[in-house]
Amino acid sequence: MQNENYFRISFPSKSVNESFARMSVASFCMQFDPTIEQINDIKTAVSEAVTNCVVHAYPDSCGPVYITTRLKGDKLTVTVRDSGIGIENVQQAMRPMFTTDAAGERAGLGFAVMQTFMDKIKVYSKPGKGTKVVMTKNIG
Ligand SMILES: Nc1ncnc2c1ncn2[C@@H]1O[C@H](COP(=O)(O)OP(=O)(O)OP(=O)(O)O)[C@@H](O)[C@H]1O
Ligand SMILES: [Mg+2]
Numbered sequence: 017m018q019n020e021n022y023f024r025i026s027f028p029s030k031s032v033n034e035s036f037a038r039m040s041v042a043s044f045c046m047q048f049d050p051t052i053e054q055i056n057d058i059k060t061a062v063s064e065a066v067t068n069c070v071v072h073a074y075p076d077s078c079g080p081v082y083i084t085t086r087l088k089g090d091k092l093t094v095t096v097r098d099s100g101i102g103i104e105n106v107q108q109a110m111r112p113m114f115t116t117d118a119a120g121e122r123a124g125l126g127f128a129v130m131q132t133f134m135d136k137i138k139v140y141s142k143p144g145k146g147t148k149v150v151m152t153k154n155i156g
Contacts, residue, residue, distance in 0.1 A: 073100025
């Protein structure tokens, strides 16, 4: 179909792959001739979503992270998914400054940042099953 395109990648939840993921989505987005602001917004949101998979999804281990990026008309959808521990209370997790990080190194602002830089984000999660973050942005 015209003006419809997608790509999929998966990689292990290693922090070294975060920049690869962010740059892959950004490269794919070049086909709609984005503004620098748009590309920076997308990179920032992807970075937060992937970092959450690296930091939270597989505590003390490593597991797969899947990204699907889809362009359809004026809409960009980026889905970041893991099969990790999941989130018990998604509403609570999405609240700014909520974090389960005991070491005090995290601000609890990842979801807030994704919400700020994309138009819409939806989080689906089940404890023990994993987490899926679907972010959409109008690129018209
Ligand atoms: N993929 C995930 N798997 C399991 N838990 C997650 C996942 N993503 C987020 N969470 C939970 O949601 C909480 C809030 O996430 P958020 O990104 O907003 O903040 P943070 O990661 O704790 O801090 P920051 O992003 O500011 O470094 C996390 O502390 C964690 O408990
Ligand atoms: Mg985070």
